[in-house]
Amino acid sequence: MTGLDERIRSVASARRLLVALDFDGTLSPLVADPMSARATPAATRVVERLSRLDGVTVALVSGRSLRDLRIIAEHGDDSGVWLVGSHGSERWTPSGGLASAAADPGSAAIRARAETIAAAFEGAWIEDKTFGFALHTRTSTAEAEAGAHDAVDALMRDAAPQWRRREGKHVLEFSWRHEGKDTAVAELRAELGADAVVFAGDDVTDEDALRSLGDGDLGIRVGEGDTAAHTRVDNIGGLVDVLDRIAEVRASWSTPE
Template structure:
């Protein structure tokens, strides 16, 4: 893995630091928090939390977490309460939370919910014999977690659930990530989440950072005045790449300091 040079990182920070109103949109798992075998154990690393706090305090700067997690779970792992100034986009942008407004959702109907519950039950039954496989409930679908499973069990779980969804809900959206396959009856992606956040806060530039395949939708959607940051390995449309969460935290700290110097 080749990470960006310090000159490249400095140029990326300078590009967005001078914008009139900046949106810093960040994936959570693998970007601010290490990936965990038990997903609800995820928490921001102290350096990442400090960098987020510094950006929240910077002038004309809005921070948002953009995650595939259901909003209720994202609030738990982000230790996010009603006094927070951090915006949230959960379920790949189908659910939003903002200060003073609270929760907004793009909605669901009784038929979608009934099918979601039936498919999740079918997936749980089909994979119950596979050690290390966990079916995660999500607001608009479910995820098949295989982080603790053997490669053979993971492949079998994904095959079984793929067959179930293909037979019963072929119109659902399928997404892959690190040791997870997600299925949803909503089709929002992190690209639409970032676009909605950009419009909502009136941002003139965006920095988006992520580490997974599902983050590439957002990274590929950014414009010339924006900056995309890939955390870790993998093919990417990002402007720059950093090695890990600690390196991203350092980049965000630099951005907060430069933002305060230029705009404050």
């Protein structure tokens, strides 16, 4: 724990600190109905605490579409928390409002074909996303999940091989935009002039960002799985403990002029 404490003190004392956090599985428990996801009360509290500290910017960096992320994060126009949706293709900032790339006119037809395929597998369904779609199989049997993944993969190899494929926990996502969380974090770092970055995530898509972090940053993996993170916590409560420690150290440190 000594190594983690040292890294916490280092990032917390950065002149400008970016705390970038995945949402699902990181701040909110994973649930069968994606739109019912909400951050735990403790996670909500520590995010708000960090966002009020001088020199700290908190950003939620998610694969969710921005419209859905704002709902599940219970995010209002008066919030100081930045939002990055669709793996970096959309974002909301306190000063600049909404920013999003244009939609692909051909994506609706591909999504409709995926919906037809998913309907044939029990528990499988398609989530409409701004830049593509996601196949959800959390309530499917292992056999149905494998069949749905194979069938949708076959569709995409034929219909849109150029789309980016991402696989997570009981979800298979395709997007015609190719941004990743690594580029999203890099852009936030550059725009904010952040001297250090804390990033936390729980899934395969978060590893892009975790691999991109430097020696002066702190990467946190929530839960199991291979990771490039500097440290691992067992669950959301463990992450909250680390973030609270960062906030405590930061609050005791005066930002230089």
